[in-house]
């Protein structure tokens with residue numbers, strides 16, 4: 001609809017230019033927004049206000065001329081001038097009803113990307129295998145997964161890349177510990193945090209152990225087979241811990257998506273050489289650095305991207321440069337999205353700029369850091385256990401499920417144990433994920449079990465429950481909500497119109513989520529939709545409708561709402577329930 005309106009305005013502008021009302025050579029970006037208040041129509045544009053100055057006219061006068069020049073279109077029932085010169089467009093409700101009928105017949109709910117599909121590489125989760133996953137990786141995993149799901153749903157080709165930290169000096173220490181005490185180490189590996197601490201303690205207290213750790217790094221880099229075998233074993237255990245977390249979270253990640261830092265090892269010398277050949281390297285304290293004019297610290301001193309240490313070792317940034325080249329040249333990505341902590345923003349700005357300058361990536365490729373803020377504890381301070389340790393993800397998920405279990409049991413004491421457990425799992429895990437996804441990703445937020453498990457407000461329990469309400473209408477009637485051909489929808493009341501207008505925005509919301517990497521836009525949309533459905537349901541009787549046509553139409557609206565809620569929640573990575 002917005003596209004239609006933009007095209008109509010475009011045509012009106014062309015006419016007015018021909019008539020000499022507008023000067024030649026204007027090519028404004030035409031903005032069309034959804035109105036908040038339906039008495040102002042459904043869509044508004046500020047185009048007359050934008051062009052008033054350059055054309056030497058009063059905004060309202062220009063608005064009037066624009067209205068006269070707008071071609072008629074069946075989708076638009078009327079256009080009005082409002083306030084200082086807004087153009088308000090009223091959508092024809094028959095055309096809206098037809099669009100919903102088409103969505104109802106389509107398994108994809110009428111969603112598809114207008115432009116050609118893109119190949120999008122998504123860098124997500126990417127924990128360091130030396131340690132246990134922490135809450136930062138929870139954010140990267142679920143936000144990245146939700147955006148990946150949305151992009152594939154709208155028709156893009158998505159390639160997930162779990163850029164795990166499986167290389168570096170810590171591995172020398174971990175391997176030395178594993179070597180020294182294979183039996184004890186084996187059992188400690190079930191708790192990586194504990195294993196890491198034990199190894200670190202040995203490292204700190206024994207110079208002889210520390211020396212072996214250092215030698216292990218050298219052996220590993222030289223490709224010593226025994227060392228490599230141990231390293232492989234350690235990583236596969238650590239990865240299986242990650243996989244357990246992904247499975248519990250319902251995140252679509254598997255071993256096939258893992259391409260860790262070590263996968264780029266062989267390319268690092270060539271990356272440094274290519275930078276040298278392009279004259280981009282400067283030596284500073286023996287290290288090889290790239291300096292770029294646009295990156296300076298507060299004192300105006302240039303900041304380096306260090307690509308090789310004085311001792312010859314390579315760094316995080318070197319690997320990222322190699323990964324970018326691989327994603328561009330081998331994976332042939334049109335876009336690469338990095339779901340990584342906001343605190344790495346400068347790192348990404350710098351490596352993106354260096355990769356472009358060095359020609360490691362195709363010029364048209366879009367490299368986008370989708371940074372996210374910190375998840376704090378309920379007190380607003382950095383999330384820590386009572387004794388100051390890092391909060392383990394698995395413990396968090398366990399507690400969420402336990403709390404959800406108690407909650408669901410108190411509401412439905414009659415449910416049997418298996419069903420209770422199942423519901424508690426969906427609600428508990430869903431609550432943790434939704435609480436995160438529903439906030440703007442770049443803001444910090446406080447983790448709060450009470451809030452996320454509340455049945456009121458923009459929460460998972462509220463939305464999961466809203467879906468079960470729709471499902472129960474159809475269950476009682478013995479019908480289902482699957483695609484329906486040839487539906488006829490009539491929008492008699494205000495509530496039906498408001499619900500319909502929002503339903504018709506599903507595709508637009510998904511395109512936005514995919515473009516900006518912001519799943520909270522989908523959360524707000526679903527929350528709004530659930531609210532509009534409630535007032536529709538209260539005000540527009542379905543079973544006691546005036547006539548069979550009206551009843552059918554209302555059932556169709558309910559079915560489309562149910563399917564939109566279910567699809568939306570699925571795209572967020574939440575498991576819906578038929579009852580709870």
Ligand SMILES: NC(=[NH2+])NCCC[C@H](N)C(=O)O
Pocket residue numbers: 123126127128163164165320323338340
């Ligand atoms: N291509 C990347 N740098 N991806 C993100 C890696 C995140 C890093 N392993 C961390 O835990 O902080």
